Amino acid sequence: MKKLKVESGVIIGYCASEKRSPSYVLFATINPFIINYVLTHRAVVDLKIRIMNGSDLNEASLVHQAAFPRQSFSYEWLECNLKAYPRFLSFVAEINNQIVGYIVWAQKSGFRAEAVLELEQLAVSPQFQGQGIGRNLIEKSLPLVKEELALRNSKLKHIMVTTRADNHAQALYKSTLGAEVEATISNLYSADEVLMIARNV
Template identity: 55%
Template sequence: MQQDDLVAAAEIHKDAFIRQRNSYHWLACNLVAYPRILAYIATHDERCIGYCLWTQKSGFRPEVVLELEQIAVSTEFQGKGVGTQLISESLQDVRSILATHGSALKHVLITTRADNSAQRLYAAVLGAKVEAVINNLYSADEVIMVARDLSHIGQEPRSPGVDNPLQS
């Protein structure tokens, strides 16, 4: 994600996270937190159709616990494999960035509402499993998912109909 992508990504954020406010400011703050936060977009016909944020947890460490802090895909492109591709391809890039800093990926952490159907995506793409439930944390119960074996990431085929999907 680059500064020029913020307006389009903020629109996607606003539609996906209706209880959150100040979408542009939220994403702008995250964008300048590199390398702690790594921000990516998916594009179609040179238009931003989704984004994701990866956050290093608990300092810069040799073995990184990485949080998939946020992912959103434009409603027009949901269910077409964009989220799968965005996660797997951006995670490959994150691994490369970590390696240049002498670090390796240990686990991926995800928190999401207990009723969020995206849990199926996180399980399918990352192998994440629910490890805990926190009652009434934000707007409802929140689950903590952890993906511990990530050796399979990057072996998924590209989704049809999405061109040049990943940009950092």
């Protein structure tokens, strides 16, 4: 275990237990009376995925602003998507009642017996990225989307998603959805975009 440096009563380094996976990190904070130890892991154990509602828009718009600095009118963007239910289905990720991410699914080309969905947008607050929240948003919201489709006698056929050609999220969409790159569109928004499709999901 590495020795931690202490300044002004607060441990500012970290130590990794040799008995645990390197992905486990032990953080410690000192105050005059209590030493608190918090064991964290890349999997977020207190994460809750639920459908977005109107009272979430303020917090969710802050996530949008931080995740997509080139875009504007964050509140209005999320609000119009939310109001477009059931074509658009929006979900949030919460940790300790704080919204740290969201996902928006959209049905394409009408309400069909076999629905084609687009993963319209996936966002996680920068300070919470790299903790599996995006993966959880996809994997835990998709069954809820399928339940919504079933209410209208529909089932999921394909999922499409576009993302920047240099975005590492391509690996996430492949591992969670089985999506594969089918086309590259040059200079679509701020850079080249790839169209990925997960077939017969």
